[in-house]
Amino acid sequence: METIPSLGSWALRDLSCVWHPFTQAKTASPPIPIVKSKGAYLYSESGEAYLDAIASWWVNLHGHAHPYIAEKIAEQARDLEHVLFTGFTHPQAIVLAERLLFMLPRGYSRVFYSDNGSTAVEVALKMAFQAKGNGKKLLSFQEAYHGDTFGAMAAAGKTHYNRPFWPYLFQVHSIPPPLSGKEAESWKAFEATMGAGEIAAFIFEPLIQGAGGMRLHCGKTLARMIEVCQAQGIITIADEVMTGFGRTGPLFACNQLDATPDLLCLSKGITGGFLPLGATATKEFIFNAFLSSDVTRAFLHGHSYTANPLACAAANASLELLLQPTCTAARIMIESEHRQFQRQWKKHPKLIRCDVLGTILVIEYKTDGASYYHPLKQRLVDFFREQGILIRPLGNVLYLLPPYCITREELQKIYSTIAITLEAWS
Ligand SMILES: Cc1ncc(COP(=O)(O)O)c(C=O)c1O
Incomplete structure (x- = not known):
């Protein structure tokens, strides 16, 4: 046999x-x-x-x-390993959302869970497009990287990472990021794009583009872009999948901006590197846009492992370590x-x-x-x-x-x- x-x-x-x-x-x-x-x-x-x-x-x-995170995952596994996250909830997910909202820049009020960085971005894009947006197109920075699902690939514009899929990606306006010495060029491209009035949402990796070449850009110019977008009802999305949880110094790169984006995507370091988890934080006006007596206007998106209790337990343990002075x-x-x-x-x-x-x-x-x-x-x-x-x-x-x-x-x-x-x- x-x-x-x-x-x-x-x-x-x-x-x-x-x-x-x-x-x-x-x-x-x-x-x-x-x-x-x-x-x-x-x-x-x-x-x-x-x-x-x-x-x-x-x-x-x-x-x-790390023994502390390993122990907290083991404890959770003995109590509750998983439960579907529609119609049910569990303490680790609630505590994690409370902690994230406490740690993030002020202004966010809800957390939507997913499985990884790409899906955290995918969720933000779908929320932005469904919630409102005054136009139909997405604005992003050239040489961005937002993940490998179709929406996340499209968001990055045409890059060497997604070349085989170019014919299948929705169109975006890609402008040069405000790299040092190139802020004026970036701003000019930004203003020209705004003039066309087609933009629904603006997505960016704040302060540093990761997989696109680890290129730093000007936070002041980025904050001005966010403000202009917000004044025009364009939804702004910070992809902090790489920069979150202290990578750029403060807890989040957006802590260093003079503007708070409407949606913020997290993953990677969220569980301290133990288990896959994504989270998209939103402001209340976005959540409110989905409230209706019509069920089809809900955010009809989710994953089998959304808010997996083991991943949330790992994240809660990791955040405790992250907040220690050491x-x-x-x-x-x-x-x-x-x-x-x-x-x-x-x-x-x-x-x-x-x-x-x-x-x-x-x-x-x-x-x-x-x-x-x-x-x-x-x-x-x-x-x-x-x-x-x-x-x-x-x-x-x-x-x-x-x-x-x-x-x-x-x-x-x-x-x-x-x-x-x-x-x-x-
Ligand atoms: C800024 C950014 N967004 C999204 C992603 C996608 O994350 P994941 O690989 O977990 O899907 C990455 C991955 O490198 C990233 O750096």
Whole structure:
């Protein structure tokens, strides 16, 4: 009789039965089997340790396998693992919504749950389009990234990430973001688009565009754009999927803006990196727009695992850790180390830029042509891996976005590895 495969040694496994994301299976090296994690480290079965300099795709906040979060998930699993979220609710979801509303900039009054960053964005887009909007089109920044579902892909405009799907994406107005020195150009494009009067909603990654190249932009110009939109009844959507939960210094990037967007999307760090969860916070006027005695005017959207109690328990535990003074101090330490690195290296002839925003450090290497597929990316990945460091550059752009538990010494090890690429590489 055939038996179900057991969990056993990796050495005996055929890894090829799994199709991996963002991977060209024909040319990529086999994935590294990871069997354990602790603090800022991931461990392979053969015992190699990898210092996780990018918080495993920007999700981990307090370190891997954090015992407090693990314990809270286990406690919740013994009480209630899941319940459908229409017609039912549960304490973890309510407490989490209360905590998020307490922590977010003032003005939000409701939280809608989903499963990941893309769906948090998808929910915001659908809410904006259904709630009102004075026009039909979406406004967004060029080179944005909002996720891989169709709405989220369309929101980003045409980029290299979504090229095979261009014919299927709804049209958006894409304007240049207000990058340093290019604020006037961005504003001009913004005003021209406003003039056409077609815009229903404006979506943006506040202060820094992540997957599009870790590009920082001007918060003041962005806040003015938000204000203009709001004055014209255009719904504004902050995608804080990457920037939320302290990445840019304060708890949210929007804390640094002089305007509060109408919808705010969260995911990634929300559970401290333990379980998938998305959340979209809304202002009351958006919620009110769905109130009607006609059931078809409700927001008819949801997911099987919406507000999963284990994910909410992880998020509640993670937020408790996030609000501890030691976590704030850790983020301040990371930023100050990054700034020291920046002072030392920003003028290096091999660099186009060296930027710091909170716990994020970005360096862009001078290369012949700059694309996501630039061969420098693989060279960097391989070299850092040999040094036991996990990074994932965006072409010629290398960034650090570490878990907050990383130590000064661990940061110094990463900086020295970068220094070798600058000083010793030809
Ligand atoms: C700003 C932003 N929005 C949305 C997403 C999509 O999140 P997910 O990968 O969880 O669907 C990402 C993912 O990188 C992101 O950086």
